[in-house]
Amino acid sequence: MASVKLSKISTRAPKGWDKDTTKHKLQQMLTKLDELQNLLYAERKHSILIVLQGMDAAGKDGLIRDVFTSMNPQGVQVTSFKEPTPEELSHDFLWRIHQHAPACGMIQVFNRSHYEDVLVTRVHRMIDDKTAKKRMDAINDFERLLQENNATEIIKIYLHVSQEEQQKRLKERLSKPEKMWKYNAKDLSESDLWDTYVKYYDEAISYCNKPEWHIVPTDQNWYKSYLVARILLDKLQSLKMKYPGLKK
Amino acid sequence: MASVKLSKISTRAPKGWDKDTTKHKLQQMLTKLDELQNLLYAERKHSILIVLQGMDAAGKDGLIRDVFTSMNPQGVQVTSFKEPTPEELSHDFLWRIHQHAPACGMIQVFNRSHYEDVLVTRVHRMIDDKTAKKRMDAINDFERLLQENNATEIIKIYLHVSQEEQQKRLKERLSKPEKMWKYNAKDLSESDLWDTYVKYYDEAISYCNKPEWHIVPTDQNWYKSYLVARILLDKLQSLKMKYPGLKK
Numbered sequence: 001m002a003s004v005k006l007s008k009i010s011t012r013a014p015k016g017w018d019k020d021t022t023k024h025k026l027q028q029m030l031t032k033l034d035e036l037q038n039l040l041y042a043e044r045k046h047s048i049l050i051v052l053q054g055m056d057a058a059g060k061d062g063l064i065r066d067v068f069t070s071m072n073p074q075g076v077q078v079t080s081f082k083e084p085t086p087e088e089l090s091h092d093f094l095w096r097i098h099q100h101a102p103a104c105g106m107i108q109v110f111n112r113s114h115y116e117d118v119l120v121t122r123v124h125r126m127i128d129d130k131t132a133k134k135r136m137d138a139i140n141d142f143e144r145l146l147q148e149n150n151a152t153e154i155i156k157i158y159l160h161v162s163q164e165e166q167q168k169r170l171k172e173r174l175s176k177p178e179k180m181w182k183y184n185a186k187d188l189s190e191s192d193l194w195d196t197y198v199k200y201y202d203e204a205i206s207y208c209n210k211p212e213w214h215i216v217p218t219d220q221n222w223y224k225s226y227l228v229a230r231i232l233l234d235k236l237q238s239l240k241m242k243y244p245g246l247k248k
Numbered sequence: 249m250a251s252v253k254l255s256k257i258s259t260r261a262p263k264g265w266d267k268d269t270t271k272h273k274l275q276q277m278l279t280k281l282d283e284l285q286n287l288l289y290a291e292r293k294h295s296i297l298i299v300l301q302g303m304d305a306a307g308k309d310g311l312i313r314d315v316f317t318s319m320n321p322q323g324v325q326v327t328s329f330k331e332p333t334p335e336e337l338s339h340d341f342l343w344r345i346h347q348h349a350p351a352c353g354m355i356q357v358f359n360r361s362h363y364e365d366v367l368v369t370r371v372h373r374m375i376d377d378k379t380a381k382k383r384m385d386a387i388n389d390f391e392r393l394l395q396e397n398n399a400t401e402i403i404k405i406y407l408h409v410s411q412e413e414q415q416k417r418l419k420e421r422l423s424k425p426e427k428m429w430k431y432n433a434k435d436l437s438e439s440d441l442w443d444t445y446v447k448y449y450d451e452a453i454s455y456c457n458k459p460e461w462h463i464v465p466t467d468q469n470w471y472k473s474y475l476v477a478r479i480l481l482d483k484l485q486s487l488k489m490k491y492p493g494l495k496k
Contacts, residue, residue: 044338090292090351092398098346103338134396141389148382150340 004205006198009215011162013223026226029233030070036236040105041075043241047102047152050109050232053119054159055197056187057169059218060111063159066225067232068109077102080111093117093135094142101146114139115204122200123193132200136207143210153235154211157228158201159218163194252453254446257463259410261471274474277481278318284484288353289323291489295350295400298357298480301367302407303445304435305417307466308359311407314473315480316357325350328359341365341383342390349394362387363452370448371441380448384455391458401483402459405476406449407466411442 040046052060068076079100088096094114102108118135121127146152170191173183205213214231218224288294300308316324327348336344342362350356366383369375394400418439421431453461462479466472
């Protein structure tokens with residue numbers, strides 16, 4: 001098992017990248033992404049599942065706004081997985097997830113995902129290591145099902161923020177009126193559990209690696225959005241899609 | 249892999265069983281089943297999934313009526329899987345199935361199931377052997393998920409009817425007004441494919457055997473219903489359930 005160590009990976013854009021050029025590049029890509037999303041929808045041979053994970057304030061919501069807003073909403077769905085409801089808890093942990101798997105032709109974004117079931121649950125000792133292992137095996141089986149049985153391309157993104165940058169952003173939530181609604185009293189205590197989160201993230205990212213995760217440095221928001229758009233564009237271009245002809 | 253050969257297994261009740269005694273035994277069991285289903289529902293620790301498969305006219309509907317009618321409908325759900333809709337076909341084959349997995353405390357009956365996706369589809373050459381193998385692997389993964397992650401007890405029942413008895417029943421559908429609605433022009437042509445169905449059933453039953461299937465002789469309907477009730481009762485009794493105390 002390839003072992004990922006998040007603590008060894010930079011949370012910042014590589015040297016030489018500047019904000020304005022990168023933002024311009026993102027804009028150019030968005031036009032191409034829009035075209036390719038139309039093609040994906042028309043061809044209905046593939047589907048795309050983007051799994052977005054990251055610590056609180058890593059910038060998941062902003063990423064979704066930056067990259068997906070310009071696409072046809074008919075072909076893009078975003079599902080945010082919150083704390084499970086009692087009904088959801090009375091099923092296996094993948095039950096609620098599977099319902100939102102993308103249909104052919106669709107792009108589905110998971111804002112948080114089934115990975116929470118081997119992260120927050122472990123940090124708060126709601127499940128033991130043995131159960132976590134079983135769940136990670138089940139995640140691998142489930143992701144294989146989607147890939148092999150429904151031509152779903154899975155893109156797993158870990159938004160990699162530093163603890164310093166996270167603290168800064170959490171404090172901003174308390175001071176800026178337009179960000180206050182995002183503040184949750186839990187956020188700061190969760191931040192105390194940083195190292196524990198990192199440990200379980202390392203494990204999940206290493207164990208559930210088909211396909212492998214993209215670790216996206218996210219201390220600068222402009223770089224993060226550029227990079228995810230790039231990853232998505234490369235994936236869509238690799239599918240060699242064609243508009244279908246007239247139905248016979 | 250243990251190899252099941254349906255053609256070697258009797259479709260009739262063992263010698264010495266008679267209809268009246270067996271029907272009486274079934275009635276006695278139904279009372280116990282009702283009690284245990286209540287307990288299952290109250291305890292909410294386990295769930296039961298009954299997968300019912302069999303050739304056309306093997307008696308699935310009659311079995312459901314005989315065994316489940318007397319239970320509290322709040323705790324029992326029956327889902328019949330028909331030919332998939334276009335929406336269902338645009339997902340992986342387990343997508344529509346997973347949505348009906350039983351919640352804790354529930355008994356769920358699948359009248360036909362995900363196994364059709366490696367049976368009728370193979371008989372009619374809609375999928376090749378490689379795809380069928382992938383699907384059977386996915387079925388094993390899915391059934392393990394339910395068992396390991398949601399304490400679901402899976403009971404797989406193959407209703408084993410002889411071809412002679414099937415023909416008799418299909419003809420009855422044409423002659424008895426109360427059975428005509430069940431007649432489907434496809435039924436007789438499907439029956440011509442008997443040996444092909446048996447071949448793929450042998451394969452699926454042998455390959456997807458955790459837990460193993462119950463091959464239930466079903467040429468006599470009274471024996472079939474007795475035996476399935478017995479299997480369900482044994483399973484419920486093995487769970488050593490208790491009524492939960494007052495909530496703290």
